[in-house]
Amino acid sequence: MATILRTDQENPAEDEVREGARVIREGGLVVFPTETVYGLGANAFSEEACRKIFKAKERPADNPLIVHISSLDRLNEVAENVPHDLIGKLEKVWPGPVTLLFHKGSLIPDLVTGGSSLVAVRIPANKLALRLIELAGVPIAAPSANVSTRPSITDSRYAISELEGRVDLIFDSGPTSRGLESTIIDVSGKTPVLLRAGSKPVEELKEIFGDIEVTDFARGMLESSIPLAPGMKYRHYSPNKKLFLASSLELLHIVAGNDSLKGRVVIMGSDELCASSSLACIKLGPEGDHHQAGRRLFSALRELEQLPEPVGVIMPFSEAGTGLAIMNRIRKASTAAFSSLEELQKLIF
Ligand code: TXA
Ligand code: MG
Numbered sequence: 001m002a003t004i005l006r007t008d009q010e011n012p013a014e015d016e017v018r019e020g021a022r023v024i025r026e027g028g029l030v031v032f033p034t035e036t037v038y039g040l041g042a043n044a045f046s047e048e049a050c051r052k053i054f055k056a057k058e059r060p061a062d063n064p065l066i067v068h069i070s071s072l073d074r075l076n077e078v079a080e081n082v083p084h085d086l087i088g089k090l091e092k093v094w095p096g097p098v099t100l101l102f103h104k105g106s107l108i109p110d111l112v113t114g115g116s117s118l119v120a121v122r123i124p125a126n127k128l129a130l131r132l133i134e135l136a137g138v139p140i141a142a143p144s145a146n147v148s149t150r151p152s153i154t155d156s157r158y159a160i161s162e163l164e165g166r167v168d169l170i171f172d173s174g175p176t177s178r179g180l181e182s183t184i185i186d187v188s189g190k191t192p193v194l195l196r197a198g199s200k201p202v203e204e205l206k207e208i209f210g211d212i213e214v215t216d217f218a219r220g221m222l223e224s225s226i227p228l229a230p231g232m233k234y235r236h237y238s239p240n241k242k243l244f245l246a247s248s249l250e251l252l253h254i255v256a257g258n259d260s261l262k263g264r265v266v267i268m269g270s271d272e273l274c275a276s277s278s279l280a281c282i283k284l285g286p287e288g289d290h291h292q293a294g295r296r297l298f299s300a301l302r303e304l305e306q307l308p309e310p311v312g313v314i315m316p317f318s319e320a321g322t323g324l325a326i327m328n329r330i331r332k333a334s335t336a337a338f339s340s341l342e343e344l345q346k347l348i349f
Pocket of ligand 2: 144
């Protein structure tokens with residue numbers, strides 16, 4: 001069973017972080033908070049340690065891991081041929097929820113990149129994570145800490161229930177501050193390409209990196225297109241319950257007011273909608289507050305699993321700003337979309 005250390009993310013106790021760093025150096029697995037989601041980390045230089053990540057997470061071997069570093073001056077330990085004119089841009093996004101692809105450095109095992117010559121790197125904006133990497137003295141390879149296909153983990157209580165028997169140490173540090181994974185861009189070619197919409201809105205990244213290619217794939221629209229980030233082709237974020245996406249907020253209001261769905265359907269919607277719902281309702285934050293919704297989404301999917309009703313119905317979001325990532329995650333987590341009450345009834349009865 002894992003050692004569980006209760007530690008404040010923003011003011012972490014040095015002794016406890018040191019213990020985590022020791023586990024990393026000795027080739028073990030540590031679950032730690034970042035500003036986005038919890039990560040399941042190991043020494044990125046050790047193939048043997050990283051192999052344990054794939055096993056603990058039940059992750060397919062062709063799905064590569066993000067390498068986390070603690071400062072820009074250590075980028076050259078994990079990546080090669082980083083264009084000089086990128087450095088100023090990196091200073092603007094790091095530490096932060098942005099992952100970039102570079103040519104892989106020779107110290108990074110092929111296992112970490114799934115055989116690709118490119119490596120994904122980020123500096124997380126979280127005091128505990130940064131100190132852990134610093135004290136470990138090595139970069140930390142870490143995917144999101146959930147078991148494969150499950151919703152990402154944004155609160156340590158879910159890390160403990162899901163991973164206690166699979167890892168060596170878990171930092172019990174409560175909810176993460178952002179709740180959606182990092183935005184991933186490939187900057188290794190001519191035009192930067194968005195590989196995964198994430199916590200940092202692509203609009204803001206365009207101001208730094210210039211034009212960024214946004215494919216339908218990164219929006220989660222096309223099941224059949226070629227996945228750019230290997231991980232995006234897998235079933236993802238699935239709660240162990242049916243989840244249906246309403247085509248509009250008006251429709252969700254109709255569903256929420258329908259007494260005949262009591263005991264069968266849980267609504268996942270804004271605080272305002274929940275206040276007027278006659279059905280059980282999981283709050284995703286105030287209407288129009290994408291930041292709160294992003295922060296709450298993954299924990300809300302796990303709350304849904306614990307309620308007695310067999311079906312969840314979730315609201316749609318506009319795809320501006322963080323909404324692009326929120327809708328990407330919702331599309332992947334949901335069983336189907338519906339555009340009328342009759343259609344929903346057919347789906348659930
Ligand atoms: O916010 C985050 O990014 C969190 C925290 C822990 O940093 N990590 C995370 O990791 O979400 P993961 O493994 O759940 O998602 C990483 C995605 C996967 O879709 C993977 O395929 C892609 O990044 N990826 C990683 N390395 C890659 C590479 N070398 N080339 C292309 N895609 C890569
Ligand atoms: Mg993940």
